[in-house]
Amino acid sequence: MLAITRRAFAATTLAAVSLGMLGAPALAQQLPMKLTWNTSDGPKDPYAIVAHAFADGIAERIPDAINVQFYPNNQLGDEKLMMEGLRFGTIEAAIVTNALIATVEPGFQVVDMPFLFEDAGKAHEVLDGPIGQELMRSLEDSGIIGLGFAEGGFRHMINNVRPVTAPSDVEGVKFRVMQNPVFIDMFRSLGGNAVPIGWGETFTAAQQGTVDGLEIPLAVIASNKYSEVVEYLSLTKHTYSALGVLVSKRFFDKLTPEQQEALREAAAAAIDTQRDQVAANESEMVTTLEEQGMTVNDVSDVAAFREKVVPVYEAFRSSIGEDLFDKTLAAVGADSPAAN
Numbered sequence: 455m456l457a458i459t460r461r462a463f464a465a466t467t468l469a470a471v472s473l474g475m476l477g478a479p480a481l482a483q484q485l486p487m488k489l490t491w492n493t494s495d496g497p498k499d500p501y502a503i504v505a506h507a508f509a510d511g512i513a514e515r516i517p518d519a520i521n522v523q524f525y526p527n528n529q530l531g532d533e534k535l536m537m538e539g540l541r542f543g544t545i546e547a548a549i550v551t552n553a554l555i556a557t558v559e560p561g562f563q564v565v566d567m568p569f570l571f572e573d574a575g576k577a578h579e580v581l582d583g584p585i586g587q588e589l590m591r592s593l594e595d596s597g598i599i600g601l602g603f604a605e606g607g608f609r610h611m612i613n614n615v616r617p618v619t620a621p622s623d624v625e626g627v628k629f630r631v632m633q634n635p636v637f638i639d640m641f642r643s644l645g646g647n648a649v650p651i652g653w654g655e656t657f658t659a660a661q662q663g664t665v666d667g668l669e670i671p672l673a674v675i676a677s678n679k680y681s682e683v684v685e686y687l688s689l690t691k692h693t694y695s696a697l698g699v700l701v702s703k704r705f706f707d708k709l710t711p712e713q714q715e716a717l718r719e720a721a722a723a724a725i726d727t728q729r730d731q732v733a734a735n736e737s738e739m740v741t742t743l744e745e746q747g748m749t750v751n752d753v754s755d756v757a758a759f760r761e762k763v764v765p766v767y768e769a770f771r772s773s774i775g776e777d778l779f780d781k782t783l784a785a786v787g788a789d790s791p792a793a794n
Contacts, residue, residue: 484518485708487701490525491549492533492653496677498735501549501697502526504604504728508547508699511720519713522547528654534633541597543704549604552696553634559592564774564782565603566636568763569756569791571694574605574733580785581696588778590698597703601721605729606671606695607736611688612680613667614660617751618688621645621762630656630668637669639766640692644759660684671695672739673732681746689740689752692759699725760791767791 489509491501509522530536530545533554539545541558556562564570564585571577580586581603590600611618615627625645631637633650641648649665659665661683668684669692675681699721706714744750753759771779 484521485546485705487512487520487522487546487705488525488530489522489547489549490528490530490536490539490545492528492536492551493526493674494677495524495526498673498739499677500604500606500671500673500728500732502677503731504697504699504724505549507724507727508721511723512717515716515720516713519709520717532652532654534652537598540700540702543597543702545702546705547699547701550698550700551606551632552603552698553632553637555593555698555700556634556636558596558598559589560773561589561592561775561778563634563636563770564779565589565696566634566693567770567782567791568636568640568692568766569760570782570786572786574608574694574729576786577694577696578729580782583785585778585782585785593700594703599701599703599706601699601701601718602725604697604699604725605732606697607673607732608691609669609671609693609695610675611667611669611690611692612675612684612686612748613688614663614685615666617686617749618690619751619753620755621758623688628664628666630659630665636766636770637693639769640763641669643763643766657683669693672736672743676739676743681743681748685747685749687740687743687748687750689750690759691753691756764791 489505491505493499493501495502505524512520512522530539533550534557536545536548536550537554537558540548552562552565556566586603593600611629613627613629616623618624621644624641626647628647628649629641630651631641631648633652638648638650651659651665656668657678660668660680675687709717740750
């Protein structure tokens, strides 16, 4: 009887140990997801807003599957390194500026064509539709899953030389630009001196006068305190800034199909929430930046700028791809310089 009891005890103990061993991997299956972006973690920073909304959506839908960890301010490297990390699976997720995505897939250059979109609504229509979906699918061969385009807002020119009201005001001014040929050519077409500098070095470059200015959305100007080092803000709206919500395919493939769908849903909901917040924040940011000492001006003669940048469209038609280029221009209609 004792032997039977001991055997029963041993069996019970073994079963308990086995359950414990099975239970440990179940807990360990919560995958870490490093989520990184290049700007601040401020409450009005567009990158930070979508990052937090994305994490909230994941926690709501699949709380036991993913543990999101935030890495703002280039903590895991600049956007070039983010793209490499996504490709090789060393970074699970990132919010990346469209122009840097274009270094991996040139078709994304079409989104950055100067004065392409009349307003944010038109941009959303194009980026959420077949063109945006085609662009995101094109990343899969590079090991990246594109979940959608968040709102960066329109980009504006800021500098310490003079207000920009006409193309001639850009002439001779040293503007920091992203390391992207579309932005370099755009400023050259307007007569400016385009200086490609990584984002992490840009504030110091503006502060020390290495560059006269740069071009970024209102929210990024405000959240990164550029009013402290740059005097003039000109509301040029020269480029719509789209932010890619991206995950590594290696990470994505570790999820079940149901979890993958939940991740996509979380990204879509986060983008909707973020766009609303960014639009609401922008309405008060100009006033705030003026109060902080920036001199702000509107641009009334947009046509003059559009005429100057037409050569940029023709220069990038082939690298973007004729079919995608033409479909995008057709989608925006007469709003683009190339259609004028």
